[in-house]
Amino acid sequence: MSVVLPRAALAPGQNGAVAGAPHDMVPRSDALAAAPAVTTGTPLIRLRGVTKRYGTGQAELMALKGIDLDITAGEFVAIMGPSGSGKSTAMNILGCLDTPSAGQYLFHGAHVEALSRDQRARLRRRFLGFVFQGFNLLARTSAQENVELPLLYRGESAAVRHASAAKALQSVGLGGWEHHTPSELSGGQQQRVAIARAIVTEPAVVLADEPTGNLDTQRSREIMELLRALNVDHGITVLMVTHEADMAAYARRVVRFVDGRIDSDTPNQRPVSPDSPAVPAGKP
Ligand SMILES: Nc1ncnc2c1ncn2[C@@H]1O[C@H](COP(=O)(O)OP(=O)(O)O)[C@@H](O)[C@H]1O
Ligand SMILES: [Mg+2]
Numbered sequence: 146m147s148v149v150l151p152r153a154a155l156a157p158g159q160n161g162a163v164a165g166a167p168h169d170m171v172p173r174s175d176a177l178a179a180a181p182a183v184t185t186g187t188p189l190i191r192l193r194g195v196t197k198r199y200g201t202g203q204a205e206l207m208a209l210k211g212i213d214l215d216i217t218a219g220e221f222v223a224i225m226g227p228s229g230s231g232k233s234t235a236m237n238i239l240g241c242l243d244t245p246s247a248g249q250y251l252f253h254g255a256h257v258e259a260l261s262r263d264q265r266a267r268l269r270r271r272f273l274g275f276v277f278q279g280f281n282l283l284a285r286t287s288a289q290e291n292v293e294l295p296l297l298y299r300g301e302s303a304a305v306r307h308a309s310a311a312k313a314l315q316s317v318g319l320g321g322w323e324h325h326t327p328s329e330l331s332g333g334q335q336q337r338v339a340i341a342r343a344i345v346t347e348p349a350v351v352l353a354d355e356p357t358g359n360l361d362t363q364r365s366r367e368i369m370e371l372l373r374a375l376n377v378d379h380g381i382t383v384l385m386v387t388h389e390a391d392m393a394a395y396a397r398r399v400v401r402f403v404d405g406r407i408d409s410d411t412p413n414q415r416p417v418s419p420d421s422p423a424v425p426a427g428k429p
Contacts, residue, residue, distance in 0.1 A: 188251075189349065189382060190216040190239065195248035197234050208234040210405035211248070218349065221376040221383045221416070223393035226402030232386045233354055235402065239384060240273055240352045241265040270299055274343030276353035280335040282327045282342075288314060289323040292342045299346065313341035317371060333364030340371055344381070351375060353385040357392050369395045373418065 197209040208231045216222060224232050237243040238250060241257060244265075250257040252268065260268065274295075282291045292310035301309070314323055317337040327335050336356060343351050353372065357365035373395050375381040387393050395417045401409045415421075 188215040189218040189253055190214070191249070191251040192235075192239075193249040193251075195235075195238060195245040195250060197231070197238065197243070198246040207405055209238075209245070212407060214400065214407065214410075216382065216384070218382055219376070219380050220398060221373070221396045222385070222398045222400055223396035223413075224384065224386045224400050224402060225388070225390075225393055226408070230402040231405045232402050236352055236354050236384065236386055240275060241269045270295065270346065272349045274346060274348035274351045276336070276339050276343050276351060276356045278355040278358040280327070280332070280339045280359075282335055282338055284327055287324050287326055288319060288330070288338045288341075291327075291338055292345050295342060295346045309345050310341070313345040314338070316344070317341045331364070332360050333367055336360060336364070336368050337371065340368070340375075344375060348381065350382040350384065353383065355386050355388065357387065357389065362391075365389070365392060369417070370419075373416070377418075 192212050192214040195209055195212040195214075196207060199206045199208055210231075212231075212235060214235075224235065226232055234243070238245055241252075241260075245258055248258070252272070255268075257265065257268065282288075283294070289307075289310050292313050293306040296306040296309060311320075311323060314320060317340050319334060319337055319341065322330065322334065322338075325334075327338070330338065336359075340351075340356075343353075351372070356372070357368050360368065369392055372383050372385065376383045383396075385392075385396065393399050394413065397413050397416050399409075399411050399413055400407055401411075
């Protein structure tokens with residue numbers, strides 16, 4: 146399945162770089178007015194001593210106990226680990242949906258932990274795309290309208306929204322399905338709509354929390370193939386949580402969480418690709 150991104154701004158990245166970076170990546174103007182200047186060569190994402198505490202007193206729980214993590218533009222990282230080890234908590238912080246209790250989160254040199262809620266929302270809309278296990282599409286709303294939504298929040302005109310969403314749906318293999326609602330689509334198709342929604346804004350980073358958790362093997366592989374293409378062909382940085390080694394095998398780096406800490410961080414020299422040897426018998 147080939148992926149054609151909506152507009153030209155995300156030209157295929159050399160060395161995985163996002164087109165236009167670093168200048169285009171520098172959080173500009175009102176989005177991050179308080180952001181310090183960016184130094185070239187800075188990792189796209191840097192966590193330092195990040196902790197997350199939920200609850201207080203007897204109910205207190207340290208979901209993250211001090212995370213250090215650097216991610217360079219163009220990486221494809223799988224985050225693995227047992228249930229409750231802090232993967233989703235870390236993803237929510239990385240996705241600017243939540244803030245650390247302590248520590249630093251630098252996004253392209255900008256201190257996210259120091260941003261206001263509003264500034265974080267703008268950073269999110271400008272640079273990040275999200276894919277969730279449960280698809281999180283609006284019911285009784287067409288695929289086209291679901292994909293247009295992030296552009297609506299951005300204040301794009303109807304014409305731009307329409308054209309960009311149609312192209313994004315085309316790029317995930319759903320041309321012709323624009324007017325179907327989620328209930329008229331299979332799980333795999335719904336997740337592809339969600340991916341179209343994630344990439345319609347041409348994000349620098351796609352964050353996917355167990356994107357294949359609700360899908361069978363064949364559908365999972367199609368989703369992984371899409372994520373791989375976004376990463377390899379378009380230089381989008383992909384951060385993905387998965388329980389399944391088969392899915393993590395598509396990533397070029399595997400970070401394993403255990404009990405709120407990073408337990409291991411390993412490169413994958415041979416990520417799955419269309420050129421990989423045939424998968425073992427019994428697996429489509
Ligand atoms: N909003 C919350 N309030 C209280 N505890 C939470 C909250 N979210 C997560 N936790 C707890 O934090 C720990 C890590 O959760 P989570 O990040 O969801 O783990 P994972 O995604 O690895 O399964 C778990 O013990 C979980 O119960
Ligand atoms: Mg989780």
